[in-house]
Amino acid sequence: MNTFYGLMIPFLGTTLGAACVFFMKKELNQKIQKLLLGFASGVMVAASVWSLIIPAIDQSENMGKLAFVPAAVGIALGFAFLLILDSIIPHLHVNSDKPEGLRAKLKKSTMLCLAVTLHNIPEGMAVGVVFAAILSNGGGISLAGAFALSIGIAIQNFPEGAIISMPLAGNGNGKWKSFLYGTLSGIVEPIAALITILLTAQIVPLLPYLLSFAAGAMLYVVVEELIPEASEGEHSNNGTIGFALGFILMMILDVALG
Numbered sequence: 001m002n003t004f005y006g007l008m009i010p011f012l013g014t015t016l017g018a019a020c021v022f023f024m025k026k027e028l029n030q031k032i033q034k035l036l037l038g039f040a041s042g043v044m045v046a047a048s049v050w051s052l053i054i055p056a057i058d059q060s061e062n063m064g065k066l067a068f069v070p071a072a073v074g075i076a077l078g079f080a081f082l083l084i085l086d087s088i089i090p091h092l093h094v095n096s097d098k099p100e101g102l103r104a105k106l107k108k109s110t111m112l113c114l115a116v117t118l119h120n121i122p123e124g125m126a127v128g129v130v131f132a133a134i135l136s137n138g139g140g141i142s143l144a145g146a147f148a149l150s151i152g153i154a155i156q157n158f159p160e161g162a163i164i165s166m167p168l169a170g171n172g173n174g175k176w177k178s179f180l181y182g183t184l185s186g187i188v189e190p191i192a193a194l195i196t197i198l199l200t201a202q203i204v205p206l207l208p209y210l211l212s213f214a215a216g217a218m219l220y221v222v223v224e225e226l227i228p229e230a231s232e233g234e235h236s237n238n239g240t241i242g243f244a245l246g247f248i249l250m251m252i253l254d255v256a257l258g
Contacts, residue, residue, distance in 0.1 A: 002143060003131045003197070006150045007190040010127060013154030014120075014189070017161020018182025021169045031238050036159030037230035038239035041222045042246025043156035044123070050254040051149040052126060052215035055133075055141055056208040070208035077209075078216020082122060086224065089118055116164045116185040119225060122217030123153050124192030129210045131193070132200040136207075148257035152250040157186060 053071050060067040090102055090111055099111055130146040165182030169175055200210055230239025 002147075003135065006131050006146055007124075007127060007193045009147075009150045010123060010153040010157050010189045011186050013157035014161040014186025015183045017158035017163075018165040018179050018186075020162040021165040021175050021178045021182070030234075033163060034230045034236065034238040035242040036163060037226050038242025038244075039246035040156040040159055040242075041226040041230060041239075042243040042248070043152050043250045044218045044222050044226070044246075045243075046247045046250035046254070047126065047149055047152050048215035048218050050251060051130065051145065051152075052211045052218075055130075056211040056215070059208045059211075071212040071215075074209040074212025074214075075216035075219070078122065078213040078218075079220045081213070082119075082217045082220035082224070085118060085121070086220075089114055110181075113164060113181045113185045115225075116160055116182075117188050119221035120157075120160075120186055120188045121192050122214055122221060123157070124189035125196045126214035126218060127153060127189070128193030128196030129200055129207070129214050132197045133204075133207050133211070135197065136200070136204045144257040145254065148253040151257075152253050153189075155249070156246060157189075161186060 053075070056071045056074060057067050060070045063069065088102055090099055127146075127150050130141050130149055133141045134143055134146055161182045164185050165178040168178035168181055173181075196210070196214075200207065227239070227243075230236065230242065
């Protein structure tokens, strides 16, 4: 039951964020949007370091001076995996009119949703692999630490849900339709987490690689999408402030609860 709650908490964060469309009459203010993008970046970077990369290195301490190898390999594979998905899946970023990925005749709202869905995959994998480590009793990760990661991702999912649903409503879509798209963009997280648990439950020796793989995938999203979107144009300092706040909050959660 703890695992179920842990997998669903991030999805709840996205759903609550998407529900903002019912309470806000106008489009999301650009300053606030940049602040939220920076905040999400900070949370993901801190989670990658404290919840995934450091545990991966700790679990490889029997390799001595080569304890960094699983983490390095996993991060590289995580980046490569997201690079491939980013090149294949048709998607459209907020405040952009140029689609990425393979050409496809999809609605703008669908491609906006796919963009958020794309970088929700590594977040789901990250939650899944830490709970897989707990279920297998071989990861050296505490239940509190796993929930810290889950809560941290849920916090940064809240603005993501708002960032996807608010522009959709502003583009003439109904509030319920915009809410549905925002919510559906987050459903991939518990699905990806569950698949990760099923795949890793029996392969404990690979946990260091899987932890760092999820970290690499999350860092790819930060570098490729979140930080550029938070930094472009005016008010980029808002994104910087948001990053600092998100990083500090996630670090506190991981250290205090882990």
